[in-house]
Amino acid sequence: EIVLTQSPGTLSLSPGERATLSCRASQSVKNNYLAWYQQKPGLAPRLLIYAASSRATGIPDRFSGSGSGTDFTLTISRLQLEDFVVYYCQQYDGSVTFGGGTKVEIK
Amino acid sequence: EVRLLESGGKFIQPGGSLKLSCTASGFTFKKFAMSWVRQAPGKGLEWVSGVAAGDGTKYYADSVKGRFTISSDVSENTLFLQMNSLRADDSGVYFCAKEWGAIGTPLFDFWGQGTLVTVSS
Numbered sequence: 007e008i009v010l011t012q013s014p015g016t017l018s019l020s021p022g023e024r025a026t027l028s029c030r031a032s033q034s035v036k037n038n039y040l041a042w043y044q045q046k047p048g049l050a051p052r053l054l055i056y057a058a059s060s061r062a063t064g065i066p067d068r069f070s071g072s073g074s075g076t077d078f079t080l081t082i083s084r085l086q087l088e089d090f091v092v093y094y095c096q097q098y099d100g101s102v103t104f105g106g107g108t109k110v111e112i113k
Numbered sequence: 114e115v116r117l118l119e120s121g122g123k124f125i126q127p128g129g130s131l132k133l134s135c136t137a138s139g140f141t142f143k144k145f146a147m148s149w150v151r152q153a154p155g156k157g158l159e160w161v162s163g164v165a166a167g168d169g170t171k172y173y174a175d176s177v178k179g180r181f182t183i184s185s186d187v188s189e190n191t192l193f194l195q196m197n198s199l200r201a202d203d204s205g206v207y208f209c210a211k212e213w214g215a216i217g218t219p220l221f222d223f224w225g226q227g228t229l230v231t232v233s234s
Contacts, residue, residue: 041220043158050208050224051158062222094158102148102160102219 008033008097010105018113025082027108029095034075039099042071042080045107046091054093055080085110115139115223117209122228129199129232135192135209135225142190146212148219149183149194152227153205161207162194166215177203199232206230 009032019025029040038058043051053062055071058078068083082089090112095105121133133149148163162183163172171183182195192209206229210221 039218039220043221050226051221052224053220053222056213056220056222096158096221098219100217102163104158104160107157 007101008035008099008103010095010097010103012093012095012105012108014108015106016109016111018111019085020113021085021087023085025080025085025089025110027080027082027093027110029073029078029080029105031076031078031097035078035097036099038074039097040071040073040078041096041098042069043094043096044089044091045094046088051094082110087112115211117211117223117225119207119209119225119228122207122230124231124233125199126234127200127232130195130197131199131230133194133196133207133209133228133230135194137190137192137209137211140211140223142185143187144215146214146216146219147185147192148210148212148221149192150208150210150221150224151203151205151230152208153202156205160219163212163219164192165217168216170216196230199230201232204230204232 011030013028040058042055045051059071116138146165149161180198184193206227208227209225211223213220
């Protein structure tokens with residue numbers, strides 16, 4: 007099973023700043039089948055990024071994904087108030103595992 | 114518009130059984146794989162089970178294998194999760210999720226709002 011480790015656990019930033027979230031896999035994720043989800047309190051997760059760097063439909067371009075193999079990054083270029091929530095990475099290379107999540111909080 | 118509506122969650126004692134349902138609309142249900150993903154209170158996401166479109170191959174997380182059964186009724190556009198021998202660590206919100214394709218790509222592009230299962234004595 008591929009284990010995904012997200013860091014940091016909590017990221018404290020101010021609106022307008024750039025956020026960089028990391029997701030590291032215990033082994034290479036084939037085909038870069040790595041996704042990112044955003045989850046607001048009390049709601050279901052929402053797909054942001056798939057295949058490591060492709061934005062899902064309707065996702066603003068301030069969200070971008072990068073990386074390959076075992077190291078992946080979600081970048082939010084200029085944080086808006088609604089972005090201060092929790093983010094999960096997920097690999098879907100046949101099996102399914104999620105990372106533990108990163109909470110982005112207001113500094 | 115894709116919509117997924119779960120139901121069936123409730124408070125139940127350890128060892129009990131429960132069946133969750135997820136009614137889908139806005140897409141051709143029989144063409145897409147579907148999954149259940151759960152989230153314990155204050156915790157992260159855990160994939161539970163999935164069913165492929167077409168041949169209906171079923172997949173389970175080790176934590177639920179032998180206790181949970183996934184099924185679907187394509188005539189009713191409904192996904193089910195039969196949960197037996199429930200334990201306290203099965204508690205959480207259970208989300209129904211539509212997968213990107215028919216099989217082999219468990220990428221979840223649409224999610225329901227979830228239904229809460231609480232297992233406690």
